[in-house]
Amino acid sequence: MKSSIRISRRAAVAVALGSVLALTATACGDDGTEGGNGAEGSGKGEITFWDNNGGVRTDIWKQIIADFEREYPDITVHYVGIPAASAQSKYDTAIQGGGLPDVGGVGTAMLAGLAAQGALEPLDDRLADSPLHGHLSENLLQVSKAAGGGDALYQIPTSANNGTLWYRTDLFRKAGLDAPTTWSRFYEAAEKLTDPGRNAFGFTIRGGEGSIAPALDAVYGQTGITSFWNGDKTTVNDPRNVKALEKYVALYKKNTPSADVNNDFTKMVAQWDSGTIGMLSHNLGSYQDHLKALGKDKFRGIPNPTLEDGRRVQVSNPVDGLSLFRTSKNKAAAWKFIEFAASHEENSKFNESAGQVPANTDAAKDAWIQSSEPTRLAAEALNGGSTTIVQLPYYLPDWNTISKADNEPNFQKLLLGKITAKQFLDTLADQLNKAQAEWKQRKG
Amino acid sequence: MITEIAPAPGRAAAEPARPRGRRRRAWDQVPRWQIYLPLSLYLLFTLIPFYWILLFALRPAGSTSLVPWPLTFEHFEKVWIDRSFGVYFRNSVLVGVSTLVLTTLVALAGGYALARFDFRAKRGFMLALLCSQFVPGALLLVPLFQIFASLKMINSLGSVIIAETVFQLPLSMILISGFIRNVPPSLEEAAWVDGCGRLAAFRIVVLPLLRPGLVAVGSFAFVHAWNHFLFALMFLSEQGKQTIPVGLNTLMSADSVDLGALAAGGIVAAVPVVIVFAFIQKWLITGFSAGAVKG
Numbered sequence: 001m002k003s004s005i006r007i008s009r010r011a012a013v014a015v016a017l018g019s020v021l022a023l024t025a026t027a028c029g030d031d032g033t034e035g036g037n038g039a040e041g042s043g044k045g046e047i048t049f050w051d052n053n054g055g056v057r058t059d060i061w062k063q064i065i066a067d068f069e070r071e072y073p074d075i076t077v078h079y080v081g082i083p084a085a086s087a088q089s090k091y092d093t094a095i096q097g098g099g100l101p102d103v104g105g106v107g108t109a110m111l112a113g114l115a116a117q118g119a120l121e122p123l124d125d126r127l128a129d130s131p132l133h134g135h136l137s138e139n140l141l142q143v144s145k146a147a148g149g150g151d152a153l154y155q156i157p158t159s160a161n162n163g164t165l166w167y168r169t170d171l172f173r174k175a176g177l178d179a180p181t182t183w184s185r186f187y188e189a190a191e192k193l194t195d196p197g198r199n200a201f202g203f204t205i206r207g208g209e210g211s212i213a214p215a216l217d218a219v220y221g222q223t224g225i226t227s228f229w230n231g232d233k234t235t236v237n238d239p240r241n242v243k244a245l246e247k248y249v250a251l252y253k254k255n256t257p258s259a260d261v262n263n264d265f266t267k268m269v270a271q272w273d274s275g276t277i278g279m280l281s282h283n284l285g286s287y288q289d290h291l292k293a294l295g296k297d298k299f300r301g302i303p304n305p306t307l308e309d310g311r312r313v314q315v316s317n318p319v320d321g322l323s324l325f326r327t328s329k330n331k332a333a334a335w336k337f338i339e340f341a342a343s344h345e346e347n348s349k350f351n352e353s354a355g356q357v358p359a360n361t362d363a364a365k366d367a368w369i370q371s372s373e374p375t376r377l378a379a380e381a382l383n384g385g386s387t388t389i390v391q392l393p394y395y396l397p398d399w400n401t402i403s404k405a406d407n408e409p410n411f412q413k414l415l416l417g418k419i420t421a422k423q424f425l426d427t428l429a430d431q432l433n434k435a436q437a438e439w440k441q442r443k444g
Numbered sequence: 445m446i447t448e449i450a451p452a453p454g455r456a457a458a459e460p461a462r463p464r465g466r467r468r469r470a471w472d473q474v475p476r477w478q479i480y481l482p483l484s485l486y487l488l489f490t491l492i493p494f495y496w497i498l499l500f501a502l503r504p505a506g507s508t509s510l511v512p513w514p515l516t517f518e519h520f521e522k523v524w525i526d527r528s529f530g531v532y533f534r535n536s537v538l539v540g541v542s543t544l545v546l547t548t549l550v551a552l553a554g555g556y557a558l559a560r561f562d563f564r565a566k567r568g569f570m571l572a573l574l575c576s577q578f579v580p581g582a583l584l585l586v587p588l589f590q591i592f593a594s595l596k597m598i599n600s601l602g603s604v605i606i607a608e609t610v611f612q613l614p615l616s617m618i619l620i621s622g623f624i625r626n627v628p629p630s631l632e633e634a635a636w637v638d639g640c641g642r643l644a645a646f647r648i649v650v651l652p653l654l655r656p657g658l659v660a661v662g663s664f665a666f667v668h669a670w671n672h673f674l675f676a677l678m679f680l681s682e683q684g685k686q687t688i689p690v691g692l693n694t695l696m697s698a699d700s701v702d703l704g705a706l707a708a709g710g711i712v713a714a715v716p717v718v719i720v721f722a723f724i725q726k727w728l729i730t731g732f733s734a735g736a737v738k739g
Contacts, residue, residue: 048681055527055694056702058683080681083693093678097589099598107698161699266701274508285699292702293506 041330044074052105054081060353102334106323108147121324122152147394155321157359162378190255193278200276202255209264237425245421301374303381398435500707519708532691543669555620573614603679608669623657659727
């Protein structure tokens, strides 16, 4: 009896431990890393495409894929929609763990990181031999190349976004104000449209996640400084920029809701769409939200205000595009898909749906752009001679950390008056200068 | 005005007389509004976000009305049909229920071993279980990804179910072992004397007494698997395989958010959890308090 109890005890312990260890064993195991340089492939078969803005763009991508599969019946594209906020981590995990796609949607903000990890295939030669050559915006190609580190082209641009000043035409009309086309008109309108007693404000400022780029846009736009670098040092803490930032953040609480300190774009857009706020600085991406909430007659979207002399200076906005992954086993088919998606007809279709500026120069001339005022004005601003773009250093591998984790909390401190504009910009400049020096050293 | 609340006659007769000290009297003499007002304020504070979600989900797009009128279900239709939430819902149910069943079964076996047997590595094993709770899931993403890739399980709901189960097991096992320890071994021994084997004695005598514990552990596993985003995002790619938390995230693009659809999606995601908690709250509270006594 005693021995049978002992045996059954042992058996029970063994079964219990075995089952637990079998499951916990998944936390330590073999190396399944998918590495290597992939292969050109036959140009037929299956490819996988990761959409870095899945959900909202799913329908249009599925249309493009259907068109592609009609054109190339021997290639099948597997679509994977990834939530925009998680795209970077999904790519990073796949780089480490394997399972990268053949083609992926990659914005300039994550291009440097992916290129630095050796995940992307250079596309310069493929583009030179492609029918796309000469039909993509040179400006955007330059941005793409610079964002990938400057040595090679790692992204075929598909769309450009642009900083847009959305304003409520009904409120402006009522107050007898002109459109905020210059910075002085912008500040005047912010002041006149504010009436805290009626919960009406002239402007809503982005104080939470994503606050740094809009703040820099406002700063460079007001001072007219046209370059982010002066030699090896950034111009971000130039005394003129400090003064401009002081003026901009002084709007907080005076002409903006006090809750703006926590504004990410979601809150900011929702607040503007449902309240009585005169102006909102965002990009073209929120056009459909405004249209649904306000109807087409109550608002307009114009490029950032100009200086009094008519010059417009703005910081570069992220450029979205498609990249070919080095580990692809079917690069020929993957490239055909990229070429097809960036072609005149498909690029036009995509950008009309997304409300963005097409990278394909033929698509940029299509009729729909003329009827979509914010996109048309953005396209004119991007390609017009009076606009100077200050290129933000997306190529720095540390850019995302510096512009998000390191300095977004500081911007909130600045809004709350806990640090000065000079302290904020000096800290930012110090980090950028170090990152730039490190990047140059690494590049040799 | 101070109101004296007299005890109900029936209840007063049934309950034994309790010593009513000064503190107890003082508590009874607190005006009701001093209790209900803060509770109501707290409730208001808690419920306003829920009202906000309902409002956005039920009023038409573009409306600024503070009441959901005219009532519309367009956002629910959009997320359920256009945004494939019907599919995500089915996948989430599959992942949640499978995780619940697997976690409960394995935790029962492991918990029984920990509660009833002494073996050499027991203390070390318990310590390892506890320590595993300090490891965030994100840290193990890459090795898990590699293992599932080599098992050809990427893009299979099985990978998410296994990963969720693995992460639920340590705490579940510790909890279950606490419940089993509370059941006197003499009950099992009596069943053995009556001719039951160990398994039959466990099934007939011990298992019914573990109901609160099983409910606590099972519901915890289900809710965690239902809400968990990371594993589903990383291990599943095909749209037809994704779960509700991933679906919710796809409603927010880089520059634009459809708040009506997001609110409707949030309600679809929350309803099963609320229903589960509504049904099991009695056992859940008993379960957690009983399991918390001994570990």
